[in-house]
Amino acid sequence: MAVNKLVYYIIPLIVLGLIAWWQFGFGGLFENLKGGVKGVIEMAPNVSIGAEEELATEPTIPREHEEAINNLVETIEKMVTSPKKNCFLNYKLLGKNYGTNSGMPSLGEGGTTISFQLKGDKTEMLIAGGAGGKQEVTRLRKEIAGFKPCVIAGSNEITKNFFNRYLGQGQILGDNYKPVSIINIFYDTDGDNGNAIRVPEFGNEPVNDEGDNFEDEGWLFKAEDGSICFFPTNKVMSADDDGLVYGNINQINTKVGVVGSGLDYCYTWTE
Structure with missing residues (x-):
């Protein structure tokens, strides 16, 4: 049952990945993913990824x-x-x-x-x-x-x-x-x-x-x-x-x- 569910979710993702590869190429896909991640960080300031971490945190003063x-x-x-x-x-x-x-x-x-x-x-x-x-x-x-x-x-x-x-x-x-x-x-x-x-x-x-x-x-x-x-x-x-x-x-x-x-x-x- 668990395997069926896993297949149910994985297959559509593979298909979407192939479509994206065909439409954007690897470089275009990477840029779109990067833009999506940046958008998430801007919408949710407490979320931080790599170099964005410091900027995503509200600074404080004493x-x-x-x-x-x-x-x-x-x-x-x-x-x-x-x-x-x-x-x-x-x-x-x-x-x-x-x-x-x-x-x-x-x-x-x-x-x-x-x-x-x-x-x-x-x-x-x-x-x-x-x-x-x-x-x-x-x-x-x-x-x-x-x-x-x-x-x-x-x-x-x-x-x-x-x-x-x-x-x-x-x-x-x-x-x-x-x-x-x-x-x-x-x-x-x-x-x-x-x-x-x-x-x-x-x-x-x-x-x-x-x-x-x-x-x-x-x-x-x-x-x-x-x-x-x-x-x-x-x-x-x-x-x-x-x-x-x-x-x-x-x-x-x-x-x-x-x-x-x-x-x-x-x-x-x-x-």
Whole structure:
């Protein structure tokens, strides 16, 4: 009985194989089979064959990174919806000490990259991790309505104007923030190792030639036009085209929310 069943299934397969051989030739048959297998992998990502195995698996990032990124997004959304402008808010998770001056944990552990890309009236966030930190974690992709990214950097004038208005004293001539279309945040090993922020449209410099330049303490700034700004940092100058020196960023910790300081929160937890 078992033999009959086996013959019942094998004979049609042999016939189909002969027909395929006659129609496509061996090379054509192989290409069709290969295409069919690839289609199966695309339809069922958990199925992997040979070299496709790594690409077929959803990449991950460390839990600590994901928690910090989620809090960053929540903070940006609060700032976007707040009616306040020229104000500050901190995205660093309460009580966290990452051992760096960044609002993020060290992104080198896990090779995580955070990218913000302006698209019309919203910004898309893409997260990469996995092997070599190059694979997108698609479940973490998010669009943030109303979010227009900017940086406190880009020229000496911009950064000095920001410093003079909020952290020091002096003349204010022109803009104090720079709208941008793309921001990348990742762990950089060129020069000083550490979390780094990059603005592709700036070219080789400013900002992009600095290592470990994301010592922002977790602070974000909401500009006059509603843009949400990140703080690139430099190691030497009080304020230059690369950003503010860390010591000036740290001043925000002691001044924001203090009566008469001129530094207001964009959102308070009683709202």
